[in-house]
Amino acid sequence: KGAFGFSDKISLCEEEKNIMDLIQKIKHGLMLYELEQENIYLRDKIEKKYSFENIIGKSKSMQKVFELIKIVAGNNSNVLIDGESGTGKELVAKAIHYNSFRKDKPFVPINCTAIPEGLLESELFGHVKGAFTGAIKSKKGLFENADGGTLFLDEIGDMSIGLQGKLLRAIQDREIRPVGGLVTTKVDVRIITATNKNLFEEIEQKRFREDLYYRINVIQISLPSLNKRIEDIPLLVEHFLLKHNKQYGKTIKGISKEALSLLMMPIWKGNIRELENIIRSSIALSKTNYLTTHELRELGTRPAAVKRTAFFETLSSALMPFIKDSIEKKEKNIYEKIHAEVDKYIFDYVLSHTKENQSEAARILGINRLTLRKKLKY
Ligand SMILES: Nc1ncnc2c1ncn2[C@@H]1O[C@H](COP(=O)(O)OP(=O)(O)OP(=O)(O)O)[C@@H](O)[C@H]1O
Ligand SMILES: [Mg+2]
Numbered sequence: 001k002g003a004f005g006f007s008d009k010i011s012l013c014e015e016e017k018n019i020m021d022l023i024q025k026i027k028h029g030l031m032l033y034e035l036e037q038e039n040i041y042l043r044d045k046i047e048k049k050y051s052f053e054n055i056i057g058k059s060k061s062m063q064k065v066f067e068l069i070k071i072v073a074g075n076n077s078n079v080l081i082d083g084e085s086g087t088g089k090e091l092v093a094k095a096i097h098y099n100s101f102r103k104d105k106p107f108v109p110i111n112c113t114a115i116p117e118g119l120l121e122s123e124l125f126g127h128v129k130g131a132f133t134g135a136i137k138s139k140k141g142l143f144e145n146a147d148g149g150t151l152f153l154d155e156i157g158d159m160s161i162g163l164q165g166k167l168l169r170a171i172q173d174r175e176i177r178p179v180g181g182l183v184t185t186k187v188d189v190r191i192i193t194a195t196n197k198n199l200f201e202e203i204e205q206k207r208f209r210e211d212l213y214y215r216i217n218v219i220q221i222s223l224p225s226l227n228k229r230i231e232d233i234p235l236l237v238e239h240f241l242l243k244h245n246k247q248y249g250k251t252i253k254g255i256s257k258e259a260l261s262l263l264m265m266p267i268w269k270g271n272i273r274e275l276e277n278i279i280r281s282s283i284a285l286s287k288t289n290y291l292t293t294h295e296l297r298e299l300g301t302r303p304a305a306v307k308r309t310a311f312f313e314t315l316s317s318a319l320m321p322f323i324k325d326s327i328e329k330k331e332k333n334i335y336e337k338i339h340a341e342v343d344k345y346i347f348d349y350v351l352s353h354t355k356e357n358q359s360e361a362a363r364i365l366g367i368n369r370l371t372l373r374k375k376l377k378y
Pocket of ligand 1: 054055056057083084085086087088089090091092196236239272273276
């Protein structure tokens with residue numbers, strides 16, 4: 001009998017079958033291994049190029065931000081940083097200061113929203129004794145405190161129009177006059193401002209001075225929202241794990257794949273600050289060496305998304321012993337059998353919903369009626 005003879009053909013088929021079996025076994029083995037490992041992982045390691053100071057980011061947009069920081073750190077121009085709340089504006093301001101020639105002089109931050117309008121002027125420029133009720137002694141302002149260094153004016157969009165004029169003068173003339181004072185003092189201060197408002201709109205609405213805008217915005221750094229750089233999340237998670245482990249005396253090593261994909265859904269409102277808070281609380285809650293959706297669920301974060309994942313977790317933990325058992329028993333067609341098992345529940349439910357009407361059930365399920373009938377015979 002030749003190469004194409006009958007018996008040859010049979011042995012080839014058996015061989016094929018053996019190989020297919022082997023592939024199936026390897027596949028299932030791998031799947032089990034993955035499930036059992038709980039997928040603890042941190043895919044990315046923080047490489048030097050993915051961080052600048054404490055700022056993490058491998059996304060193109062953040063790489064661009066790093067480049068800009070390096071450039072402006074080397075010169076003395078005023079910088080406007082814009083971005084949504086929690087995108088790292090203050091972090092960037094500090095990175096600029098601590099990489100500039102001013103690094104040994106003070107970095108002085110002030111939040112323009114947090115300070116009542118009347119007080120902000122004297123906070124910035126100081127006051128002389130008796131300038132207003134309660135001014136029992138003269139006091140230096142933040143401009144003088146920051147002399148030689150950097151003044152970081154956060155939420156500049158909230159500064160009153162009147163004070164904006166005084167700020168403009170201080171920046172232009174490089175001198176300040178304390179509230180109630182007659183004498184001006186020279187100051188050498190770099191101004192970095194931040195805003196989460198659209199200053200163009202504010203200018204249009206006559207709430208922000210255009211001339212001040214061009215003074216403070218010599219260079220603009222725009223920070224993208226976290227939803228626009230989802231690819232940064234694994235690195236950020238790793239960074240925050242390292243950062244906060246110590247704080248809680250924990251040694252959490254990683255995060256489950258499910259939990260990480262949950263965090264990578266583009267639904268962040270509070271940006272990186274919110275992500276950091278979630279990681280911090282998860283660390284505090286965790287009783288094991290890694291974070292899972294369990295901790296996220298405990299936090300009650302984004303219930304819909306978490307609930308869905310909880311379902312898949314339940315499903316996988318229910319299926320796991322079943323698969324394992326089938327493999328150990330050297331059963332054939334494991335894939336078909338498991339599917340048939342799961343299908344049974346789906347079909348039963350939908351059919352009872354349609355009062356056993358198969359066409360209607362098929363329509364709901366989005367499958368062919370004949371396919372449904374065939375599957376029901378299993
Ligand atoms: N790229 C980043 N890498 C690491 N940590 C970051 C990053 N961006 C922000 N953070 C962290 O997130 C938190 C919020 O950052 P920051 O205070 O700089 O934001 P912000 O833009 O000033 O927010 P807000 O508008 O609410 O004042 C900080 O704890 C900061 O350390
Ligand atoms: Mg801030």
